[in-house]
Amino acid sequence: TNHSSQLFRYFGASTAKFGILTNGIIYRFYTDLDEPNKMDETPFLEIDLLDLRDQQIQELKKFCKNNFNLNEIIDTASDLKFLGLIRNVIKDIFSNPSDDYVRFILGCGVYNGVKTQNIVDRFKPLVKKSMSSYINELVNEKIQTALKTGEEQEKSAENQNVDKSPETYDNEADKIVTTDAEMEAFYIVKSILRNHIDISLISYKDTQSYFSILFDNKVTKWICRLVLKDSVMYMIIQGENREYNRYPLETIDDLYNYSELLIKKAKMFCE
Structure with missing residues (x-):
């Protein structure tokens, strides 16, 4: 876009290590991981204020004046960049698994025959449904574990009748x-x-x-x-x-x- 091109030029003409492109809602953080003094095409961190995640908040805190540490941010920027790219790939796979991915799944002991296009088309919705089902089970399991733990803690606190001070x-x-x-x-x-x-x-x-x-x-x-x-x-x-x-x-x-x-x-x- 015009704005990213403009930021790219500004970045190269300055000594800044970070560039931020925003429309007021989405913030994209750039640095020069690929080539020194040349802004990367891909941001190492992207934050949507309408869909803010806890992990992103922790990364954003590093840019606060009291916490700012240039070397620490640079050290984690590379991992953040690739984590974001990998996350996008996984997201695409879950929403619309590619033929190659379906063939990979079928090759993991699911189907021993020839993986023709008809076979791939037949199994693609099953692969998508299986992934969605597994994620739902995983999320529900985490929720139930957290709630059961909270319930056990509440029962323990209720039954123990611990004498606490007003300050506690x-x-x-x-x-x-x-x-x-x-x-x-x-x-x-x-x-x-x-x-x-x-x-x-x-x-x-x-x-x-x-x-x-x-x-x-x-x-x-x-x-x-x-x-x-x-x-x-x-x-x-x-x-x-x-x-x-x-x-x-x-x-x-x-x-x-x-x-x-x-x-x-x-x-x-x-x-």
Whole structure:
């Protein structure tokens, strides 16, 4: 583009080690890894403020005045660049696996016959479906492990009845900030349950990982857990077989779409 060409010229005419190209939302960070004093065509770091990831935040912090270390950034820039390129390749494979990739998968003990184009076309949707299924399983496994760990910690804290000083409680509370979005979600859930159970028994507990809506103020009787971040929002309800089911939320009002699930779960604690 014209802007990248202009930055390329500025970079070569200056002693700067980094160039940043932005439209106010997407920030692309460049340096001269390929050839000294010549800006690379590919950025070593790209950040989208509408889709900001934790790892990117850590890299961005390195550019803060108090943390700035030129050598450290240069040392990690090469890895970041190739990590980004590899990530894009993997993303393309998952969204639309190439014929060569499908042949590679088939050659890993999946299909011993000749990999003709018809065979590749036949297996391509299966390869794509298998990859998607595996990623979903992996994500759900991580979520369930994290939630179970949090639940065990809550049970342990509840049962141990540890005598803590007021200062200890203050320090723990300082790390947790209950947001307006979480309180709005709490009141929406209460309104959903209003005509079905005694809502005076509905309370909440905020943690650093999630926001729990409780029955009878017991952490072991949670109706749902909510993760309401700028980058992702979802609700988790434990199923009848103690599995953790995740439900996406585009907006907080989407909680109304799951009214039947919330009512059913809350009524279970009344039986």
